[in-house]
Amino acid sequence: MRIIAKLLFAAMTLAVTAISVSAADLLDEIKSRGYIRVGMFVAPPESWVDTSTGEWKGIDADFTNAVGKELGVEVDPIPLTHAALAPALNSGRVDVIVGLYHTEERAKVIAYNKTAFWYGVDALVTQKDRNDIKTFEDLKGKTIGVVRGSAQEMEATKLQERFGLADIKKYDTGDTMLMDIKAGRVDAGIWWGFTFDYAVKQNPNYDLQLVDYMPPEYLGADTLPGVYFTFPKEGSASLVEAFDAKLEQMVAAGETKRVLESYGLTSDAYQTGKYAK
Structure with missing residues (x-):
């Protein structure tokens, strides 16, 4: 009986320890180790890594580095695909992810801060010389591309319901999607x-054209x-x-x-969340 009691006590101790570890204060842990691991994705000017210096740059980097300085810790950026962001956070590979829109599905598995530090403006783009897609209404029967795991994937579903898209093709990265748009393998x-x-500011001869920015009402929102x-x-x-x-x-x-104006x-x-043509 004593052996059983000791085993039960040990099991209870391990369980309490596990709960304490899982509920440990992440901020204290980050300050103790001296750096914060930040999950990010590559999409200039929001976020990219300068291959010549290894420096993380962009809008998200500027804000994150300011927070890191306030906390007194170094910032360790970890590039990830959109589909890998939430798993990396929940597995403990990263402490925080920067640059995500709020969605109900994501909010079920990850926590958001309350202050939006800027606002996204999503765009419908197609080949530069294409003339048959001038509005969102022209998407009927067309195939569009999106990045897998991004908020745009969910936005495309709403567009499909609203405008009758033929199909939605999903890509792991934005670069592969853009290549297929340029090659005509997807319509937009x-x-x-x-x-x-x-991209247009950096290269006026950019080989994609803007059809239109997405009004928030298409997403069932006011902003x-x-x-x-x-x-x-x-x-x-x-x-x-x-x-x-x-x-x-x-x-x-x-x-x-x-910060935003420094990137053109x-x-x-981008600052207010209010879009008007």
């Missing part, structure tokens, strides 16, 4: 408007989708609060405007 694609705007940081569901409450405190301070100080994004829609 839902892409990030800020990426399109940035454009906000861009947020996301965190594990458990043990991240104090980390979320720390991020929001710094982000609120930056937004109030006009840092959103300064001057439309008020």
Whole structure:
């Protein structure tokens, strides 16, 4: 009986320890180790890694590095595909993900901070010289591309219901989707408007054309989708609060405007979430 009691006590101790570890404060852990692991994806000017220097650059990098400085820790960016973001967060490979829209499906498995630090403007793009797609209404019977695991994948489903798309083709990366649009293997694609705007500013002869930016009413919303940081569901409450405190301070100080304009994004829609043609 004593042996059984000891075994039961040991099992209970292990269980309590496991609960304590799973509920450990992530902010304390990050400060203790001295760096925060940030899941990010490549989509200039929002986020990319300079291959010549290894430096993480872009809108998301500027905001994340400011938060990291406030916390007194280094920022370790980890490039991931969209489909791998949530699994990486929930497995503990990364502490936070930057640059995601809020969706109901994602909110079931990950936690969001409350302050959108800028707003996304999604765009319908097609081949530069294509003339048969001039509005969203022209998508009837067409095939469009989206990035797998992105919010645009869910947006495309709403467009399919609204305009009668023939098919939605899903890609692991934006580059492969854009290549298929340019080659005519898909008719059009839902892409990030800020990426399109940035590409055109960098190269006026860019070989894709903008059909239109996506009005928020197509998504059943009054405003454009906000861009947020996301965190594990458990043990991240104090980390979320720390991020929001710094982000609120930056937004109030006009840092959103300064950062976005430094990348050539001057439309008020990126700062306010209000889009008007």
